[in-house]
Amino acid sequence: MSTSPVKGIFALLRMPYWLMTGGLSLLTAFAITKGMIEPLQMLLIFLYMSFITSAGFAINDFFDRESDAVIKPKRPIPAGALTLKQVLAISTILFTAGLTISYFLGWLSFAIIAIDSILLLSYSYLIKRKSGFAANILVGILTGTAFMYGQAALGNGITLLSISLYPIAFGTIGGNILRDILSLEGDAKVGYPTLPQKIGSISAAKIGALFFMLTGLLAPLPYFIGKLQGQIGFTIYYLPLILVWSILLIYSSIRLATSASTTQNIRKYERIVTMSMILLPLALIVETIVGILL
Numbered sequence: 001m002s003t004s005p006v007k008g009i010f011a012l013l014r015m016p017y018w019l020m021t022g023g024l025s026l027l028t029a030f031a032i033t034k035g036m037i038e039p040l041q042m043l044l045i046f047l048y049m050s051f052i053t054s055a056g057f058a059i060n061d062f063f064d065r066e067s068d069a070v071i072k073p074k075r076p077i078p079a080g081a082l083t084l085k086q087v088l089a090i091s092t093i094l095f096t097a098g099l100t101i102s103y104f105l106g107w108l109s110f111a112i113i114a115i116d117s118i119l120l121l122s123y124s125y126l127i128k129r130k131s132g133f134a135a136n137i138l139v140g141i142l143t144g145t146a147f148m149y150g151q152a153a154l155g156n157g158i159t160l161l162s163i164s165l166y167p168i169a170f171g172t173i174g175g176n177i178l179r180d181i182l183s184l185e186g187d188a189k190v191g192y193p194t195l196p197q198k199i200g201s202i203s204a205a206k207i208g209a210l211f212f213m214l215t216g217l218l219a220p221l222p223y224f225i226g227k228l229q230g231q232i233g234f235t236i237y238y239l240p241l242i243l244v245w246s247i248l249l250i251y252s253s254i255r256l257a258t259s260a261s262t263t264q265n266i267r268k269y270e271r272i273v274t275m276s277m278i279l280l281p282l283a284l285i286v287e288t289i290v291g292i293l294l
Helices: 005-013 015-019 022-033 039-063 065-071 084-105 107-130 132-152 160-182 184-190 195-199 201-218 221-229 236-258 263-276 279-293
Strands: none
Touching (some): 005 039, 015 022, 022 039, 039 065, 039 132, 065 184, 132 160, 132 195, 160 221, 160 263, 184 195, 195 201, 201 236, 201 263, 221 236, 236 263
16 A cells, blocks of 8 residues: 655645644734734744644654554555655654754744654653553643743743643643543554553543543633733633633533543543634634734
């Protein structure tokens, strides 16, 4: 089985995930500055985080080539679309581009990207093979850095405002735990030590629910942090969509903890959480628009 190299490259880059990393970084910068960003700066903030994201996916495919051949044969390497050398070269180029160009946005931006790069390499080479739960935590940590990078790239350091967005990344941890439950059979074939493999689906679902609960409770924090610190934070217009998202997360977490941990139930609430995530960028967009208008 093989496909064209061009299709293989697009599959390798996982570009839709750019909206999660580069997109969240850019939206964070927009919301904090109320839209006061230069066009070139906008492009750079989006691209650098996106480059590192794709570099991470590429190096992960490189190290996962044997397991992907068993459970994900359509991935670029097992499908024959790209060679190992090509995948390694693409990953190296993207890491280098992200690191090199981020340096020009300031030392703090470079430091965040450098740490992310090291963590991505550690995740792909070692951590996911030793502990699935540690890998889930690490993915959440990496997702959260998108918020801090969005502010750091502005050249004004990192404040409590962007840090207060960080707990939103806990939902990524919960989502990955649920997806590990849904892929239990495939992960067992290749020996991935995921959390459901170790403690069972019922206990894993409850731990995933805990992370959703934390995300739901802490998602409104960026509004309150400014009030508590007497600083300019997010406006009240950030809250409506975020509160709807919080309710959906809390509801899903309660149902996951109390209902039967069947594949059908887990898939249902995983979809609710995944689909409801659109409310986060929408809330940041509303915050930006209101800031511009006011």
